[in-house]
Amino acid sequence: MTKRQLKLGLVTTGVGGPGEYNRWLDPEIPVDASVNIDWYIDIARQAEAAKFDLVFIVDSQFITPDSPPHYLNRLEPLTLLSALAVATSHIGLVATATTSYNDPYNLARRLASLDLISKGRAGWNVVTSGDAGTSRNYGKDEHYDYDTRYGRAHEYLDVARGLWRSYEDGALVRDRETGQFLDPTKLHALNHKGRFFSVEGPLNIQRSPQGEPVIFQAGDSDQGRDLGAAIADGIFTHSKTIEQGQAFYADLKRRAVARGRNPEEIVIMPGVTVTVGDTDAEGRDIQRHYQEQDHSFDQALAAFGRSFGWHDFRQYDLDAPFPAEALEYARNSFFTGAKKVTDLAVSKSLTLRQAVEASRTSRPGPFVGSAATVADQIALWFEGRAIDGLNIHAGHPSQFRRFTQEVVPILQERGIFRRDYEASTLRGNLGLPIPTNVRETRREELAA
Numbered sequence: 001m002t003k004r005q006l007k008l009g010l011v012t013t014g015v016g017g018p019g020e021y022n023r024w025l026d027p028e029i030p031v032d033a034s035v036n037i038d039w040y041i042d043i044a045r046q047a048e049a050a051k052f053d054l055v056f057i058v059d060s061q062f063i064t065p066d067s068p069p070h071y072l073n074r075l076e077p078l079t080l081l082s083a084l085a086v087a088t089s090h091i092g093l094v095a096t097a098t099t100s101y102n103d104p105y106n107l108a109r110r111l112a113s114l115d116l117i118s119k120g121r122a123g124w125n126v127v128t129s130g131d132a133g134t135s136r137n138y139g140k141d142e143h144y145d146y147d148t149r150y151g152r153a154h155e156y157l158d159v160a161r162g163l164w165r166s167y168e169d170g171a172l173v174r175d176r177e178t179g180q181f182l183d184p185t186k187l188h189a190l191n192h193k194g195r196f197f198s199v200e201g202p203l204n205i206q207r208s209p210q211g212e213p214v215i216f217q218a219g220d221s222d223q224g225r226d227l228g229a230a231i232a233d234g235i236f237t238h239s240k241t242i243e244q245g246q247a248f249y250a251d252l253k254r255r256a257v258a259r260g261r262n263p264e265e266i267v268i269m270p271g272v273t274v275t276v277g278d279t280d281a282e283g284r285d286i287q288r289h290y291q292e293q294d295h296s297f298d299q300a301l302a303a304f305g306r307s308f309g310w311h312d313f314r315q316y317d318l319d320a321p322f323p324a325e326a327l328e329y330a331r332n333s334f335f336t337g338a339k340k341v342t343d344l345a346v347s348k349s350l351t352l353r354q355a356v357e358a359s360r361t362s363r364p365g366p367f368v369g370s371a372a373t374v375a376d377q378i379a380l381w382f383e384g385r386a387i388d389g390l391n392i393h394a395g396h397p398s399q400f401r402r403f404t405q406e407v408v409p410i411l412q413e414r415g416i417f418r419r420d421y422e423a424s425t426l427r428g429n430l431g432l433p434i435p436t437n438v439r440e441t442r443r444e445e446l447a448a
């Protein structure tokens, strides 16, 4: 039996995402990286040369002048990934798209198109939009509450998957001899009428070599985890310690088993920053340097309110106790994240200044040191079932190069990461089965 294999994804936040406000000052990064397709192609090809499973594009649709540089000016994920699809051949292409502000027919169609353009490499990171202000860009004063957000997301996935199964295999006959293009008995309307959506179908696009796009999910509340356990092939999350990672991993897989799913068919891949030096001490120095340089205290304070619906914390006394009442502003935003920050501040009696400082220095995580140390840590997390894979934040270009050129070979040497792609589809490389088209199964059952 082959050894269980680690999965690797690349998260790109070009000129700098949350906590990386000054990253764009790095002369190695073009100042327009986040809207520069040549830059994306270059980094995706680096990841593909290192045999990464996927490129992961995070996204949001609400900005303020205090948003991180990458968020202020970036490419729309599905458009971007369609361009990457023709510039790469094996790496998976995962687009974040929200179930709160898209119509299912339209989004299912765009994702299916990316899946065909890339010959079976598309993925969808299902989010419900953490930024409450997004509603005002879509004609709504208020963002949906959690029950509605997650209720829509469950039903949305039923609709999208139903639409992706509009055509059975062999429905498009395309026989020039007989002149038959379509076998209409193998094309199915959906006729979905639910609480949130009413969609007749069929969808006007066939399935891809991987059947349908791989589903990722990001959202950490109880409801978020239940959604992931129900619908996802992969989970995007954050874990700061191996113990936290193991607890999340066990919880998610338990929820999946409770729904009758095979736990090996959900890959858990937290997003992490990796810092590699010649020695452990140098790795820590580089990490400290970037932490200081990439994000000043004032920038961190301005950005601190994002999880709280972009509530402005600059109005409070920095040295007074943390204003826990601000959690109310997070109600329809990133509530789980905001609650963690608030609970920590209250339990440790932090001032606002200390809470901002804690959030500022908490990002890098445990993957810091020489290449051997970083590889050891990754193997520890992987073998200890805290992760099935990692989504590596590309960060500074020199660091991503060090990861691909120094850490990946060690992981390969240990036999936990591939030396070459097993398949040309994302599902194939992640070791996930092609979803059955229930309509086909039914036809076979009827014929038997």
Ligand SMILES: Cc1cc2nc3c(=O)[nH]c(=O)nc-3n(C[C@H](O)[C@H](O)[C@H](O)COP(=O)(O)O)c2cc1C
Pocket (backbone or CB within 6 Å): 057, 058, 059, 060, 061, 096, 098, 126, 127, 128, 129, 130, 131, 218, 219, 220, 221, 222, 223, 224, 225, 236, 237, 238, 333, 334, 335, 336, 337
């Ligand atoms: C790790 C992680 C990544 C996320 N990425 C995005 C994203 O790229 N775009 C977005 O609109 N929301 C994103 N979300 C927000 C979630 O979809 C969700 O709306 C939010 O986290 C609140 O739900 P929760 O309390 O269940 O976590 C992310 C959430 C998590 C935990």
